[in-house]
Amino acid sequence: MYVALLYVALCLLHLLPQSATWACRKVIESSGVDPNRIGIICNTSVWRDYLEPGMAVCIQHELGLPASCINMDVTNACVGMVNGMLTVATMIEAGVVDYALVVDAECAEVGRICAHG
16 A cells, blocks of 8 residues: 655744644554654755754654655745645656645744745
8 A cells, every 4th residue: 555645734833843843743643654764854945944954854743754765855936736646646657655644734833934024
């Protein structure tokens, strides 16, 4: 069975990686998939708390996913989520990974949105 896991987190009070990690935990728990079988985690968030390290690295670490799990951030404005889903779907279809986790966490704080302009 091949499954792409997807959950979108909206950050209001927490840092984005923490919100994304929370969303990932929820979807992993509800799916029943063994976290050790997740072969790739793809973060598609537009907003970031910092440039490096990438959010996917932080989320992978917080979830305790194995070192063999590929992590990547895909940013392409609003279509980043679609790009991320297509990328991991291709990897699943090609047999590179069995399970994938695609996550997006965005910020809705007006102060952060307007802070730079």
